[in-house]
Amino acid sequence: MDFEFTDEQKQLGAEARRFLQARCPPAAVRAVLEGPQSYDAALWRGLGEMGFLGVVIPERYGGLGLGYLELCVVAEELGRALAPVPFSSSVFLATEFLLAAGSEAQKRSWLPKLASGAAIGCLALAESIGPVSPKTVQLAAANGRLNGTKIVVADGDIADFAVVAARTAPGADARGVSLFLVDLKGPAVTRGVVETIDPTRSHATLTFKDAPTEPLGDPGDGWRLIGEVFDRAAVLTAFEQIGGADRALEMARDYALERMAFGRPIGSFQAIKHMLADMYVSAALARSNGYYGAWALSTGAAELPEAAASARVAATQAFQHCARNNIQVHGGMGFTWAFDCHLFYRRSNLLALNLGSLAQWQDALIQRMRERNVQAA
Amino acid sequence: MNFDDTPEEAAFRAEVRAWIDANAPKDLRAELETAGFAGVTLSDVDPMAVAKAWQKKKFDAGWACLHWPKEYGGRGATPIERVIWGQEEGPYGALAGAFIIGHGMCGPTMMAFASEEQKRRYLPPLAAGEEIWCQLFSEPAGGSDLAGLRTRAERATDGSGDWIINGQKIWTSGAHYSDYGILITRTDPTLPKHKGMTMFFLSMKTPGVEIRPIKQANGDSGFNEVYFTDVRLPDAQRLGAVNDGWKVSLTTLMNERLSIGSGMSTGFPELFDLCCRIETANGLAIDDPAVRAKLATWAVRTTGLKYNGFRAISAISRGQTPGPENSIGKLVAGSTMQDIAMFAEELMGQAGIMTDPELTAAAGRFQRMLLRSPATRVEGGTDEILRNIIAERVLGLPADIRVDKDVPFNQIPTSAR
Numbered sequence: 162m163d164f165e166f167t168d169e170q171k172q173l174g175a176e177a178r179r180f181l182q183a184r185c186p187p188a189a190v191r192a193v194l195e196g197p198q199s200y201d202a203a204l205w206r207g208l209g210e211m212g213f214l215g216v217v218i219p220e221r222y223g224g225l226g227l228g229y230l231e232l233c234v235v236a237e238e239l240g241r242a243l244a245p246v247p248f249s250s251s252v253f254l255a256t257e258f259l260l261a262a263g264s265e266a267q268k269r270s271w272l273p274k275l276a277s278g279a280a281i282g283c284l285a286l287a288e289s290i291g292p293v294s295p296k297t298v299q300l301a302a303a304n305g306r307l308n309g310t311k312i313v314v315a316d317g318d319i320a321d322f323a324v325v326a327a328r329t330a331p332g333a334d335a336r337g338v339s340l341f342l343v344d345l346k347g348p349a350v351t352r353g354v355v356e357t358i359d360p361t362r363s364h365a366t367l368t369f370k371d372a373p374t375e376p377l378g379d380p381g382d383g384w385r386l387i388g389e390v391f392d393r394a395a396v397l398t399a400f401e402q403i404g405g406a407d408r409a410l411e412m413a414r415d416y417a418l419e420r421m422a423f424g425r426p427i428g429s430f431q432a433i434k435h436m437l438a439d440m441y442v443s444a445a446l447a448r449s450n451g452y453y454g455a456w457a458l459s460t461g462a463a464e465l466p467e468a469a470a471s472a473r474v475a476a477t478q479a480f481q482h483c484a485r486n487n488i489q490v491h492g493g494m495g496f497t498w499a500f501d502c503h504l505f506y507r508r509s510n511l512l513a514l515n516l517g518s519l520a521q522w523q524d525a526l527i528q529r530m531r532e533r534n535v536q537a538a
Numbered sequence: 539m540n541f542d543d544t545p546e547e548a549a550f551r552a553e554v555r556a557w558i559d560a561n562a563p564k565d566l567r568a569e570l571e572t573a574g575f576a577g578v579t580l581s582d583v584d585p586m587a588v589a590k591a592w593q594k595k596k597f598d599a600g601w602a603c604l605h606w607p608k609e610y611g612g613r614g615a616t617p618i619e620r621v622i623w624g625q626e627e628g629p630y631g632a633l634a635g636a637f638i639i640g641h642g643m644c645g646p647t648m649m650a651f652a653s654e655e656q657k658r659r660y661l662p663p664l665a666a667g668e669e670i671w672c673q674l675f676s677e678p679a680g681g682s683d684l685a686g687l688r689t690r691a692e693r694a695t696d697g698s699g700d701w702i703i704n705g706q707k708i709w710t711s712g713a714h715y716s717d718y719g720i721l722i723t724r725t726d727p728t729l730p731k732h733k734g735m736t737m738f739f740l741s742m743k744t745p746g747v748e749i750r751p752i753k754q755a756n757g758d759s760g761f762n763e764v765y766f767t768d769v770r771l772p773d774a775q776r777l778g779a780v781n782d783g784w785k786v787s788l789t790t791l792m793n794e795r796l797s798i799g800s801g802m803s804t805g806f807p808e809l810f811d812l813c814c815r816i817e818t819a820n821g822l823a824i825d826d827p828a829v830r831a832k833l834a835t836w837a838v839r840t841t842g843l844k845y846n847g848f849r850a851i852s853a854i855s856r857g858q859t860p861g862p863e864n865s866i867g868k869l870v871a872g873s874t875m876q877d878i879a880m881f882a883e884e885l886m887g888q889a890g891i892m893t894d895p896e897l898t899a900a901a902g903r904f905q906r907m908l909l910r911s912p913a914t915r916v917e918g919g920t921d922e923i924l925r926n927i928i929a930e931r932v933l934g935l936p937a938d939i940r941v942d943k944d945v946p947f948n949q950i951p952t953s954a955r
Binding site for chain 2: 164166230349383412417425429433437439441442445450452453455456459471475478519520522524526527528531534
């Protein structure tokens with residue numbers, strides 16, 4: 162039994178932190194927030210050069226061929242830094258879909274580019290307001306062509322290709338959902354950038370008009386693949402959230418030490434101390450759940466679905482809790498554009514809805530616990 | 539990152555499992571599994587007799603106080619082996635209730651501060667469950683403000699070097715069945731409060747010691763008031779230097795947080811089970827999304843605590859000292875248990891108020907939990923004290939401004955003066 166990352170894994174995390182401190186200071190996040198660009202292209206190239214985009218991609222496809230524990234420590238650092246790059250779309254999702262279901266030709270054509278950062282991939286799933294389910298996937302795929310619109314596609318404006326969920330059999334059944342790879346650069350795709358609560362991560366509406374596709378995985382297997390990849394991505398996203406929660410807590414702690422009121426640091430008031438203690442507790446519980454998820458992900462354990470949901474629920478709650486109380490500790494200054502608190506607040510609420518809402522993951526966790534209990538009985 | 543046993547750990551686990559399988563009181567297993575939250579009650583036998591017999595059996599076979607050195611009755615086991623033992627002992631571990639304070643707090647304090655002869659005399663019977671120990675710390679004027687304690691220890695005027703103790707302790711768990719106790723007193727009230735205290739140990743049968751059980755809000759009597767009237771103790775029963783008792787107490791209290799905080803129940807598995815059986819207007823409670831949302835929040839607190847404990851054990855295995863970050867166990871478990879108890883009763887509807895184990899669900903566990911959980915949030919460091927500890931000692935925030943810190947103890951204003 163050893164519930165810790167190895168020294169080598171921690172070193173990788175430290176290396177990622179140093180790199181991000183140099184290349185992704187708050188000013189770089191702000192540049193994307195306030196500027197016209199959708200992401201920090203220089204940082205993206207740098208991440209590719211460091212190998213961070215291809216951590217789990219096998220060496221024969223141009224990656225580092227390391228494991229998911231290594232990717233978790235990198236994800237945590239990206240979360241801390243609020244890195245304004247399409248990492249989750251390209252690495253947690255597009256790469257994982259290709260690894261899970263891509264043909265050899267598809268892997269050969271995309272994985273090396275994803276590993277280097279030369280290409281960006283994304284997932285196009287939602288079509289309407291409300292939680293995504295098999296019945297909300299109605300985009301029509303017929304005769305190798307795709308028609309319809311996907312909304313709030315993370316990084317849809319900058320990606321080279323999308324994994325698109327589309328309906329291959331009419332109705333609401335999960336078995337009628339299939340996945341396709343779609344080149345986003347051709348004339349059959351119209352992209353419109355949408356404004357969101359977190360402009361440091363770009364999102365787009367994608368409209369397909371007779372867009373040529375190639376199938377990814379077996380027909381009718383799309384919904385199952387989405388579930389499988391989302392469990393993996395949930396653990397990785399949880400680490401991003403854990404990193405963000407820790408940083409928000411540190412900011413609040415530092416400010417509480419430095420800000421004086423009533424003749425003493427505000428951090429000496431119990432109202433503030435107890436708020437910070439509760440933030441610490443939520444972050445610590447999220448981290449411990451995350452470690453379990455990381456273990457399950459890295460070993461392919463049968464516990465992964467339950468562990469991933471636990472990690473995801475705890476990390477979502479922790480990041481939202483820490484980010485909003487970070488503003489509270491900062492008082493009025495925390496609500497200014499100039500202070501960075503709102504960047505964490507925005508990101509925490511964005512990540513809370515990636516891959517499905519808190520309520521969906523809570524529901525999934527209990528459903529999975531129940532299935533395990535039924536099996537055991 | 540590895541949640542599986544190494545070959546050595548697997549071998550140790552197999553040995554533990556075989557021994558427990560051959561020796562545990564298996565006829566009580568079912569009853570022990572549904573016990574908890576407010577102490578063990580067994581229908582046909584005296585729980586203390588069963589607990590003492592089980593502890594002695596463990597001791598004789600070398601399975602008591604695993605982390606203690608062998609010469610004091612332990613096994614010299616590694617922290618991981620201790621975790622494995624706990625996992626394998628399972629429901630039988632609930633029998634150790636009366637020994638927790640002695641094994642977790644008094645024993646380590648004796649180990650750190652008693653003479654070699656005393657350690658050899660007192661620690662093995664403590665490990666064996668033959669002698670039970672309690673911790674005489676809190677007072678009416680010193681709870682969260684423990685250093686506000688006023689029980690006096692003065693040198694006898696006969697030149698013997700003995701100490702004469704006068705005063706009162708309160709909230710002493712198990713004093714009524716304890717054989718010995720460790721006792722913190724004030725020896726110099728002219729010094730600032732943290733500087734004039736001294737620690738002793740004593741037999742609870744010493745003349746002048748009077749124990750009065752406290753009837754608690756839940757109707758039980760686990761805690762006591764202990765009065766000291768001219769109790770005479772030899773200087774040899776002093777632990778640590780004169781006026782150095784605060785430092786000695788910190789050893790005890792750190793161990794207290796570790797032993798209380800690790801592996802605490804939140805009641806989640808029991809609630810999950812209840813939700814799988816209770817029918818609501820919308821079908822089984824477990825299928826209701828609103829119920830699921832609550833369950834999931836408590837589920838991840840429960841698993842978070844579990845894996846937090848494992849991370850702490852890993853740190854100890856690597857030679858690190860358990861730190862104040864372990865304060866979160868009881869802080870989280872206490873209020874979660876209270877929330878869960880309230881919710882379980884809400885699910886039962888009007889019937890949720892019944893406490894009769896024959897009539898209500900889960901043999902009345904949730905009702906006992908409801909009535910006991912307020913104590914969990916107070917004993918062994920209140921939620922508020924634990925938050926202070928996390929804020930100050932983990933996050934590095936300033937200590938509270940203490941108006942009494944550098945004032946001679948006998949000049950500090952009190953509600954009595």
